[in-house]
Amino acid sequence: KGQNKFPHFKSRKYAQSYNSKCVNHNIKVIDNHHIKLPKLGVVYFRSGRLPQGKIKNVTVRLTVANQYYITVLTECENQTLAKTGKRVGGDLGLKSLLNLSDGYKEPIHHFEDKYRKKLHHWEKLRSRRYLLAKQAIAWDYHNKVLAPRQLDDFKNYQKARVMVAKYRQKIANQRLDQLQKFTTKLVKQYDIIVLEKLNIKGMLKNHKLARAITNASWSKLVSILQYKCDWYGKKLIQVNPAYTSQICINCGENNHRLGLDKSEWLDVREWDCPNCGTRLDRDINAAQVILKKGLATQ
Known part of the structure; x- marks a missing residue:
């Protein structure tokens, strides 16, 4: 006390x-x-x-x-922000956290890169010290020691465990700070925000992209944006993301991935519409198509 x-x-x-x-x-x-x-x-x-x-x-x-x-x-009393009359669509990505239909791209900050070497060092120490501690505990039980040691008794293991937790917590806090500031900026600037509704749990089964998807924190971004829209009197709309990156916002034609397979199409960042010839940025075009879909549902 x-x-x-x-x-x-x-x-x-x-x-x-x-x-x-x-x-x-x-x-x-x-x-x-x-x-x-x-x-x-x-x-x-x-x-x-x-x-x-x-x-x-x-x-x-x-x-x-x-x-x-x-x-x-x-x-607290309900708070509402002043109406701006603006609407925006957003395409969730791995190159940028969120690509907006007005051309802005919010960068993904790889916070863990700053602490990767230190975190890897302490994770190795934690694993090694954990195995040694378990062996010592097993020896105590095998020899029927009157007061067998527990994990809390191994100070070196506890130090390594705490250090790993601190670095992970620091990374999580920095990532959350970016999400909070960015979502507040969005609800202040726009009255209607349209995003794609992704099956993130299913996408995490792709082990080649799972780490990048986790680092992007798409689920957290959407959940924070949802409650802030509810708080401040703004509106969040989620639409089916099917073909949003393939449809030309200028003429409305589907390019069918330009004849490429899925993996090849993911590497395409800009493309020319086969129908009208317009040069399109893949992510910005997708955000504009998402906005158009969302407004059509109202």
Whole structure:
């Protein structure tokens, strides 16, 4: 208890979190870096968005990276953003996170590249130390030691496990930060946003693309965009993506992949329409076709 003290949980066998309701203002934000919590008193927090509205409850959580997170549930009035009268279509991609029908392409930041060597180093250490720890534990049980060691007793393994978790958490936080900022920008600029509805779970079965698809976080992007549209009075439409990259936005003809097979067609970034001769950017054209499909469903 008290300032700058860490919470203690009953057992590591269960989720490392606890929830407290706000009663008689026992939860209160003091300033940009301090919050008052039940049992813990005044706690310093490093970063995060300050809660707006009436505080209902708070959840304190300890992650596998030994980092503490505070989640504050608040009750706020519905907020609506000013209407801009603009509409946009978006094509999800692996070269760019989202290609918009107005020509903008949001880049995919490969955050893990920055930490790849360090993460790989600690993952190897974690695996090696885990095997050694399991062998030692098995030796204790085989020899009927009175107090056999557990995984928590192997400090080197625990250090490697925490380091791997920290790097993965850092990568996830950076990726989420990009998604949050980009989706907020979209809902502020456009009233209607049209995206393709992909079977992402099925696409992950393609082991050649699974890593790239996971890094792009398509599902997270769509889910964040959906709740922000609901919050701010905007509209998100999802359409069938069939043939969107093959149809010419200028004349409406289907180019049938220019006679190429699927793998060859994926490598084509620009193409000339066989019917009208228009030079098209594959991703921007697909976004424009998606926008046209979405507006047609209204």
